Amino acid sequence: MIHLIWDLMTIEFVVVTCIAILFGVWVGFYAAKPRSLKGKHVMITGGSSGIGKYLAIECAKNGAHISLIARNPTLLEEARVEVLKFASVAEQKVSCFSVDVSGPYDQIERTVLQAEEELGPLFLLANCAGYARAARFEDTSVEEIKRLMAVNYFGAAQFSHAVISGMKGRREGGIVFVSSQGGLCGIYGFAAYAASKFALRGLAESLAMELKPYNLTVTVSFPPDTDTPGFAEENKNKPEETRLISETAGLFSPETVAKVLLDHSLKGKFISTVGFEGLLQSVVCIGMAPITSVFDLLVQSFTMGIFRLISSFYLFKFDRIVVKCMENRDLKKRSQ
Numbered sequence: 001m002i003h004l005i006w007d008l009m010t011i012e013f014v015v016v017t018c019i020a021i022l023f024g025v026w027v028g029f030y031a032a033k034p035r036s037l038k039g040k041h042v043m044i045t046g047g048s049s050g051i052g053k054y055l056a057i058e059c060a061k062n063g064a065h066i067s068l069i070a071r072n073p074t075l076l077e078e079a080r081v082e083v084l085k086f087a088s089v090a091e092q093k094v095s096c097f098s099v100d101v102s103g104p105y106d107q108i109e110r111t112v113l114q115a116e117e118e119l120g121p122l123f124l125l126a127n128c129a130g131y132a133r134a135a136r137f138e139d140t141s142v143e144e145i146k147r148l149m150a151v152n153y154f155g156a157a158q159f160s161h162a163v164i165s166g167m168k169g170r171r172e173g174g175i176v177f178v179s180s181q182g183g184l185c186g187i188y189g190f191a192a193y194a195a196s197k198f199a200l201r202g203l204a205e206s207l208a209m210e211l212k213p214y215n216l217t218v219t220v221s222f223p224p225d226t227d228t229p230g231f232a233e234e235n236k237n238k239p240e241e242t243r244l245i246s247e248t249a250g251l252f253s254p255e256t257v258a259k260v261l262l263d264h265s266l267k268g269k270f271i272s273t274v275g276f277e278g279l280l281q282s283v284v285c286i287g288m289a290p291i292t293s294v295f296d297l298l299v300q301s302f303t304m305g306i307f308r309l310i311s312s313f314y315l316f317k318f319d320r321i322v323v324k325c326m327e328n329r330d331l332k333k334r335s336q
């Protein structure tokens, strides 16, 4: 009799779990309809190059008006002309504003006001402006450590601060932060950079909870190495260890990263990653991140243990790379 009850309970557990998984898959794949960008205003910091520029192109294809923010006016104008070519309707507008995201706050507020006057109330803010410097921590100047934080973190914080009240009033839209895989996992040579990208995750998590009752979404993207002018610049002085470790996740095109990011943001997902390593890292580092998809919750719940185990192989490999590079350097020094 006890056996029979036990068997029935087991069958019930399996059936309920299967229904939950199927429901999650259905919600994840079919029910999550992306919001439309037609006629909406999207502001993209760092929109003159790399991931930001390709994000602008994707938004243009989706019918949005776009404001591009960066410092160099020539590159901004070139990007404006290029993005406009992808507009899906003739009325679409693309404007550009030369601003340093780490500059004075009143300048940023003025830029947001001016952009909204030209292109209408803001629907989506994408904080893409940023840069990486790879170097051992003791070889990174204190000025560089402060600059990375000023651009990568404070730049995004300032722009988000300037747009939030208006967005809350309209109760639609969202904010995107472009962090990095280095914002989920600290690796050799990225101490100063990773800190600025980890900071974005904390900001985004808290903001997501503050903005949810206002129907606003927050998305954080954690891109792997992406083939952009910024990445080419970062590679110029990259320590061998950093290069070998970050290569593990592969090199992606900015088109792919931007497409995935926009899709996730329009579906209201909190975390946006690309590729298997991105998924693995995001699951292992999920913590108490907001739940924005039942499908993702199920994937995270069922794969967390095994992914943590797999991550130990990566960490072992990374530690071996660091030791090997040190041995090679020592050998070279002795032979000189």
Ligand SMILES: NC(=O)c1ccc[n+]([C@@H]2O[C@H](COP(=O)([O-])OP(=O)(O)OC[C@H]3O[C@@H](n4cnc5c(N)ncnc54)[C@H](OP(=O)(O)O)[C@@H]3O)[C@@H](O)[C@H]2O)c1
Pocket (backbone or CB within 6 Å): 045, 046, 047, 048, 049, 050, 051, 052, 069, 070, 071, 072, 073, 075, 099, 100, 101, 102, 128, 129, 130, 131, 132, 151, 152, 155, 178, 179, 180, 181, 222, 223, 224, 225, 226, 227, 228, 229, 230, 231
């Ligand atoms: N490429 C990668 O492998 C990779 C991987 C992970 C994360 N990311 C992140 O993705 C974002 C975009 O990177 P990317 O590779 O596309 O870089 P990118 O090609 O160098 O583009 C960076 C953009 O940000 C702007 N920018 C930089 N500093 C600025 C400032 N102080 N004020 C205003 N605008 C500024 C640049 O224009 P101006 O210089 O004219 O201002 C440019 O439009 C960055 O946050 C980066 O950390 C990149």
